[in-house]
Amino acid sequence: MTACLIVDDELDIRTLIALSLRREGVTCHLAADLASARAQLAESGHTLSFCLTDMRLPDGDGLDLLDEIRQRFPDLPVAVITAHGQVDAAVRALKAGAFDFVSKPIEQLVLKRLLRDALKARTLDSAPDQSSQHALGSSASGQDAAPREGPFDAGPNAADMGQGAAKSPLIGPSRAMQMLRETIAKVARSQAPVFICGESGTGKELVARQIHELSGRADGPFIPVNCGAIPAELIESELFGHKKGAFTGAHQAHEGLFRAAEGGSLFLDEVADLPLGLQVKLLRAIQERKVRPVGEYAEVPIDVRIISASHQDLNAAVRDGRFRHDLFYRLNVIELRVPPLRARLEDLPALCAHILGKLAEREHRPPPHLTPEALSWLAQQSFEGNVRGLENLLERAIALTEGDLLGVSALTDFPGDNSFDSSAEQNGLHLGSPPDVKSTWGATPPSSALEAEEQRQVLSALEMTRWNRSEAARRLGLSLRQLRYRLAKWGVE
Numbered sequence: 001m002t003a004c005l006i007v008d009d010e011l012d013i014r015t016l017i018a019l020s021l022r023r024e025g026v027t028c029h030l031a032a033d034l035a036s037a038r039a040q041l042a043e044s045g046h047t048l049s050f051c052l053t054d055m056r057l058p059d060g061d062g063l064d065l066l067d068e069i070r071q072r073f074p075d076l077p078v079a080v081i082t083a084h085g086q087v088d089a090a091v092r093a094l095k096a097g098a099f100d101f102v103s104k105p106i107e108q109l110v111l112k113r114l115l116r117d118a119l120k121a122r123t124l125d126s127a128p129d130q131s132s133q134h135a136l137g138s139s140a141s142g143q144d145a146a147p148r149e150g151p152f153d154a155g156p157n158a159a160d161m162g163q164g165a166a167k168s169p170l171i172g173p174s175r176a177m178q179m180l181r182e183t184i185a186k187v188a189r190s191q192a193p194v195f196i197c198g199e200s201g202t203g204k205e206l207v208a209r210q211i212h213e214l215s216g217r218a219d220g221p222f223i224p225v226n227c228g229a230i231p232a233e234l235i236e237s238e239l240f241g242h243k244k245g246a247f248t249g250a251h252q253a254h255e256g257l258f259r260a261a262e263g264g265s266l267f268l269d270e271v272a273d274l275p276l277g278l279q280v281k282l283l284r285a286i287q288e289r290k291v292r293p294v295g296e297y298a299e300v301p302i303d304v305r306i307i308s309a310s311h312q313d314l315n316a317a318v319r320d321g322r323f324r325h326d327l328f329y330r331l332n333v334i335e336l337r338v339p340p341l342r343a344r345l346e347d348l349p350a351l352c353a354h355i356l357g358k359l360a361e362r363e364h365r366p367p368p369h370l371t372p373e374a375l376s377w378l379a380q381q382s383f384e385g386n387v388r389g390l391e392n393l394l395e396r397a398i399a400l401t402e403g404d405l406l407g408v409s410a411l412t413d414f415p416g417d418n419s420f421d422s423s424a425e426q427n428g429l430h431l432g433s434p435p436d437v438k439s440t441w442g443a444t445p446p447s448s449a450l451e452a453e454e455q456r457q458v459l460s461a462l463e464m465t466r467w468n469r470s471e472a473a474r475r476l477g478l479s480l481r482q483l484r485y486r487l488a489k490w491g492v493e
């Protein structure tokens with residue numbers, strides 16, 4: 001039986017919600033104030049499937065009720081009702097652990113979605129935690145994965161909640177990664193927007209995927225979009241879609257990425273790169289949960305969870321006026337920080353084994369192992385490219401080694417380049433590049449030996465495929481999006 005507690009001092013609203021939910025077969029308990037809500041909870045709290053409470057009640061604050069429910073019935077999903085446009089209240093509630101919010105006037109469709117999401121959140125909560133990570137052991141390094149304030153804090157004694165149904169596990173036995181996994185499992189249960197920060201290649205997209213895969217939206221699409229890789233003039237129609245004939249060249253109607261992510265999650269990578277004009281439109285889409293395709297008058301309702309990420313410091317971008325404060329506030333309801341690889345070197349052995357296993361599987365060969373010397377050599381590197389840099393290095397090593405043991409030389413000796421640690425110029429882009437290609441490379445020098453190595457590999461793949469980017473990306477084991485992103489980052493036309 002599905003039962004709901006509805007707390008609102010306005011009789012009309014209570015009645016309207018109850019009528020709508022009863023139509024969906026839900027038993028409704030009604031309360032007009034905090035005192036009555038407490039009494040109902042004491043009597044039938046354990047039979048409830050979810051609670052919907054107004055923020056402002058005659059005898060107190062809906063957030064107090066949320067807090068009490070979190071203490072006494074931690075598995076009971078609570079959504080809050082906010083007045084239209086009350087962004088602050090909604091954000092406070094989400095930070096305090098509400099799984100979602102609805103704005104007045106409440107629409108039947110929105111209630112149905114809320115009911116569906118609440119029931120899914122409840123199922124996720126009561127599912128036994130399976131940990132695919134225990135096998136990797138643990139460490140007491142005390143590294144801080146930096147999930148922040150509020151109920152999403154992963155306490156130091158919390159058990160590792162593992163990756164449950166996630167398809168691509170987030171590897172790493174360090175305390176930092178354990179805490180990150182715990183936090184991911186918690187935030188997956190809410191609809192709150194999540195912002196993921198961390199250096200390039202640390203695994204931000206992987207974290208976003210895990211949040212999606214462990215959430216009630218896992219059956220829906222996960223749509224990643226690199227905001228920095230789409231030309232400014234196309235971003236609006238890419239995100240929100242356009243009508244046929246909306247502008248020159250719009251031969252077909254285009255649904256846009258928001259609508260493509262309907263029922264699932266939209267991952268806005270490198271969100272700091274969004275032009276200011278578009279930021280206003282994004283804010284509106286998130287707040288109203290509606291998008292307006294270019295050239296259309298009508299807005300289209302959307303049901304999409306927003307996960308965003310950037311390797312840039314968004315606080316600084318806000319200070320510099322490059323990023324709207326109101327959008328930052330709305331995206332950053334929950335912030336997750338992925339630590340750089342050099343701050344969690346105890347993850348190296350497990351990560352190397354995982355990456356080598358994946359690479360070997362792709363090449364249908366038994367996975368090679370690193371010698372202890374190779375591992376300690378790796379542990380001395382600075383890894384500016386983080387896990388992606390490590391992947392590139394191991395891919396190169398495995399491609400050039402036949403045996404099943406990789407020593408230091410497999411990581412450092414590359415034909416035509418015995419200088420993994422050499423200067424950017426020696427390692428650089430001009431080696432072997434034909435004159436007509438050379439001019440297409442921008443002036444952005446590699447920021448590390450690893451990046452120089454990455455640039456070399458990309459250039460060589462592009463040359464081998466006569467600059468067929470899709471094919472080059474396939475050979476490099478990158479998505480086309482990832483390749484485009486790198487080329488844009490390095491200033492390649």
Ligand SMILES: Nc1ncnc2c1ncn2[C@@H]1O[C@H](COP(=O)(O)OP(=O)(O)OP(=O)(O)O)[C@@H](O)[C@H]1O
Pocket residue numbers: 169170171172198199200201202203204205206207269311351354387388391
């Ligand atoms: N903890 C991890 N366990 C397993 N694989 C990982 C882990 N972290 C990162 N990776 C792998 O490293 C690569 C880079 O990760 P990802 O694309 O998620 O990084 P990112 O931070 O989003 O990078 P960018 O900022 O450049 O977009 C991917 O192939 C990913 O699968």
